[in-house]
Amino acid sequence: MLSKHKTIRVLAMMALLLAAASAVAQTTATGVINGTLVNKNGISLQFDTDPAGVTLGAAGTNAATANFGIVSAFGPLSAGVTRPSVTAASYTVRTIFDVQVIQGGLNSTTYTLAANLAAAAPTGFNYKVDAVTLTTASQTLQTNGAYSTAVPHNLDLVISTAAPGAGGPAVGTPITTTINFTATAN
Amino acid sequence: MKKVMLLTIFAALMLISSAAVAQTATGTLTVTATVNGSIQLVFNSDAAGVALSSGAGTNTATLAFGNVSAFGAISAGIVRSTTATTFTVSSAVDVLVSKTNSASANYTLKAQLGAADAVNTWQVGGTTVTNAAQSTVTATGAYAANSNFPVAITVPFTTASGTLISNTINYTATAN
Secondary structure, three states, X not given: OXXXXXXXXXXXXXXXXXXXXXXXXXXXXXXXXXXXXXXXXXXXEEEEEOOOOOOOEOOOOOEEEEEEEEEOOOOOOOOOOEEXXXXXXXXXXXXXXXXXXXXXXXXXXXXXXXXEEOOOOOOOEEXXXXXXXXXXXXXXXXXXXXXXOOEEEEEEEEEEOOXXXXXXXXXXXXXXXXXXXXXXXX | OHHHHHHHHHHHHHHHHHHHOOOEEEEEEEEEEEEOOEEEEEEEEOOOOOOOOEOOOOOOOEOOOOOOOOOOOOOOOEEEEXXXXXXXXXXXXXXXXXXXXXXXXXXXXXXXXXXOOOOOEEEEOOEEEOOOOOEEEEEXXXXXXXXXXXXXXXXXXXXXXXOOOOOOEEEEXXXX
């Protein structure tokens, strides 16, 4: 009789253990996900506002705008615009903008920056970046640009002093030109 | 075996080709400016007159006649004339007006004294100027050329010796 009770206790204990084990098993799950990715290399270019220049529209992108506002040989200029020279034939108004090129996955340590006008310069205008007169053909501005830093560049508008119709620019109306920039990893 | 070799060479060429393509990034900056015509006025010393003591080549200059009198010695560059009751000292002063991006053919020059002078008479280019209103010195000024508009002061004999005579003449050039 005693042995029978012992057997019952053992069976009851085993049943409890099994039940407990079963309960633990229900709250645990495991799994394995095999994730893969392909790290593509590349570089990007963006324009930033320079503290000494005009505030760019769409700064931080690769399609920005720079508005000099109203310019003249002798009159007041907008903030961020300077007039480094005035001669009998022309005057220059200048602003500063920043170019930032970022690379990933490349062994390149520097980049080459080139620029060109999207279309021929308007009458009475010449465009310079860092003293390089731009044309519709691509020209090198810098051969050792540093990555991941905002590099300032001078943007000069050289404007003829001639009157409209006599070789000078149109007056009183906004004149817009697009400059294309290309950064190439060295 | 030959097939494997060809595949290996092809793969190698693909790798070389991939490495040879330069990585580039592009951007466009759209630049806008509105040009306005403008004119500028500066004073220059005239070779025949008293040299401007300061500000030559700017629009804020100083003309110092120094000591003047009706009959005594007079400095070079000063032209003097006398009447029975007054004497006039005059010096050539050049005004240079430049224009840009403008079809204007000439300019109008006006002058006005900065402060009233009830004793002496002031003239610019032969036109009497006061502080009451602007006086037209010329209505057909030529751009980009030094134009001599003498500054003259007529002083009564009754003025005490050692009296300092000083005033400011404000010039305004307007494109016609």
